[in-house]
Amino acid sequence: MPLTSRQRKNIRTGLFFVSPWLIGFALFLVYPIIASLYYSMTRFVGIGSPKWIGFWNYSFLIKDELFWTSLYNIMYYLVFAVPLGFAVGLGLALIMNFKVKEKSIYRTIIYFPAILPMFASAFIWLWMFNPQLGIINALLGYVGIDGPGWIGSPTWSKPSFILLVQWGAGGPAIILLAALQDVPRELYEAAELDGAGQWYKFRRITLPSISPVILFHVIMAVSGAFQFFDLPYIMTEGGPANSTLFYSLYLYRNAFQYSKMGYASAMAWILFMLNLGIAIIIFKTSLRWIYYRAG
């Protein structure tokens, strides 16, 4: 069907307005992703011209113990931090939804750490986690627990970070809270008439109604986890014993400290595929639990 002149004009107008993003998309996203695939097949120190070496970087990566360590570390972080982050975020959202007069005070307190820069949180928590002088071990000492070495201990360093990032759980919580408040009241009222209990209402009304927001949160949390960098860079520098050498940190080191741009690009592509793969799996399984309200 040929387009009318009006339709053609609309397409031109639409493209005109979105053109800044399209140009940025091509320059800052599509080109770099393709270029990094090319660089991953080269030996490249960042200046001069890249030297083609085929799949050598990838075969070297497979034999690189630190690569596997960094991959293990980030998967460990991901597997615990993402579900815990969601559970804490949802729990906080439900609590923030309590109807009391001074609710905005509690919301402010819970939300504020979420907008704090990571580099500021890093400073504060270095001191909180201090094994001898920090307040956490002092409080544990009061109840007779001999606190661990936290970020200074290879066993506790990853759990420490997973706990620490929950300080920012007010961020997802406030988004989930907005979603909770959008759930139509009539649904609850109808369920109450049928004699439904709290748990039933939560399970059958609340969760399905906010499921699109949950999906968005989980996808973004996974990609955020893969970028986990600031805290380990500032607080532990990957230590002790490489226990906090997370994927992005090792990628950064290869690229900008060891000038192994080709090698880092191979890591970047693996990260891209990994993140894409996990996102697709989440999308596919979400078809079973997601619910889009009609209209």
Place this chain on the structure above:
Amino acid sequence: MKILLNRKTAKFLKGQVVTRAILVAVCIPFLLPFFWMLSTALKNLPQTVTFPPVWIPDPIVWDNFREAIQTIPFFTYFKNTAFYVVFSIVGTLISCPFVAYGLSMVRWPARDSLLLLILATMMIPFPVTMVPLFIIFGKLGWINTYAPLIVPTFFGTPFFIFLLRQFFMTIPPALPDAARIDGASELTIFARVILPLCKPALGVVALFQFLASWNNFMGPLIYLMEESKYPLSLGLQDYRSTYFVEWNLFMAASTIVVVPTVIIFFIFQRRLIEGIHLTGVKE
């Protein structure tokens, strides 16, 4: 009847008390780090190492703040950060509403698929594109400048485009249509009709961009080489290497880092919450 009423009141009161107890208990771990930071920042050195810990410093040492600021070129870092923040907000406020207009006010076939694409790009981690971007900006001679951090904001940021698009969708289409009948060009409608209507949404986006730039650590770390160019996020790392044992000075420095965010938060708190609700607007 009277007894029944009392019982009801009692139940209500009990509910309120229990609810508040839960809320307060949950808030404590969120507040404790701030309290501990501030308390340490005002202590003298011996009091930071005593056990059991001292909660309220005695004497209160305000001088720690002066010393923390003088240890590093604080004002240079602050000036650099301000430069970066202001220009990235300018870039965002120019590009994002422009793109959002094309995604909401003009009816064209690929519009909604494009929106999905824009949203999908949000999940690509920065480390994926980091190396080629560094090479491109290197070829342009932009390394050790703020250009790699500012210029991309002039091409739009997915999340902000989405946010504004959601806001634009709440504007009745009759408005731009009426202007079109009067013969106004799309650019005029965008600048004269739509932009003035979306000032609150623009405020929200500016605020989010402020936070994004202020909090950015990895970008400056990669692109900036000289200390005189550093923003606060990088410059403050000096403290980390300077104060090994002086935790009181280190926490005074941390307090200084936190204060600007506190100020911004309390001035714009309502805007921030509104902005978050905007993302939840259903189609």
